[in-house]
Amino acid sequence: MSGTAIDQRVSARLSQIAAALRIPFKLILDVGLPPLCPSCRDPVGDGAGLCAACWSKLSPIDRPFCEKLGIPFTYDPGPGIYSMQAIADPPAYARARAAVRYDDVARTMVHALKYGDRLDLAPIMAGWMARAGSELLADAEVVVPVPLHWRRMWARRFNQSATLAKLLADPRGLPLEVSALKRVKATPQQVGLSKSERAANVQGAFRVEPSGKAGIMRRHVLLVDDVLTSGATVDACARALLRAGARQVDVLIFARVVDSVRTPI
Numbered sequence: 700m701s702g703t704a705i706d707q708r709v710s711a712r713l714s715q716i717a718a719a720l721r722i723p724f725k726l727i728l729d730v731g732l733p734p735l736c737p738s739c740r741d742p743v744g745d746g747a748g749l750c751a752a753c754w755s756k757l758s759p760i761d762r763p764f765c766e767k768l769g770i771p772f773t774y775d776p777g778p779g780i781y782s783m784q785a786i787a788d789p790p791a792y793a794r795a796r797a798a799v800r801y802d803d804v805a806r807t808m809v810h811a812l813k814y815g816d817r818l819d820l821a822p823i824m825a826g827w828m829a830r831a832g833s834e835l836l837a838d839a840e841v842v843v844p845v846p847l848h849w850r851r852m853w854a855r856r857f858n859q860s861a862t863l864a865k866l867l868a869d870p871r872g873l874p875l876e877v878s879a880l881k882r883v884k885a886t887p888q889q890v891g892l893s894k895s896e897r898a899a900n901v902q903g904a905f906r907v908e909p910s911g912k913a914g915i916m917r918r919h920v921l922l923v924d925d926v927l928t929s930g931a932t933v934d935a936c937a938r939a940l941l942r943a944g945a946r947q948v949d950v951l952i953f954a955r956v957v958d959s960v961r962t963p964i
Contacts, residue, residue, distance in 0.1 A: 737811035825866035879911030907943035
């Protein structure tokens with residue numbers, strides 16, 4: 700067994716231990732310190748999620764939007780219309796849907812889940828994603844989360860995309876292939892990079908191992924992530940899945956960055 704494989708197994712085991720240890724500590728903290736809204740820091744009455752005021756500030760993405768990229772239009776051009784971006788630079792995936800715009804409240808939720816151990820937010824976020832991606836979930840045959848590199852997995856202790864993917868897959872009886880897609884290159888953070896720099900940053904970063912091909916071969920894959928900015932990461936993941944034999948890849952995310960103006964064609 701290679702040193703990398705051993706490191707990955709050790710990292711996975713330590714992550715499981717760390718997650719198990721967090722449970723009793725969280726119970727103690729919840730008794731002594733009531734959960735706070737991650738956005739405004741006011742106490743949350745029901746013990747989970749956002750306060751009512753911050754919920755009202757979220758911006759759901761509803762139709763009309765680009766049927767391929769899921770980005771909202773400023774007016775309704777009719778059904779089945781693609782944006783100029785989708786026509787000029789089509790992605791490898793077939794369709795993308797996002798629950799909300801990536802604004803201040805959505806960003807706070809994502810960061811609280813990802814870095815603040817606010818696992819109580821995950822079911823709420825997954826619920827919004829299920830609403831936004833109902834047609835994608837109806838067509839999906841297998842769910843795959845965007846993976847973390849094992850070093851980042853060890854630092855964070857869990858993969859927030861895998862948590863959301865499980866909450867989407869389990870109630871619908873869909874198989875969840877957490878290990879099918881691997882991040883084989885430890886890429887720098889995408890924050891602050893241009894679109895072309897983001898694409899170059901993730902080039903060759905993802906691969907389907909031979910052991911993972913059976914789970915996605917000739918299947919309609921639903922790829923799950925928490926945030927979409929330029930789309931470079933999910934596009935790289937989709938290309939790796941399609942090269943490995945997936946029939947089609949759709950993308951479902953919680954929040955996506957939306958430019959102020961989108962024009963349909």
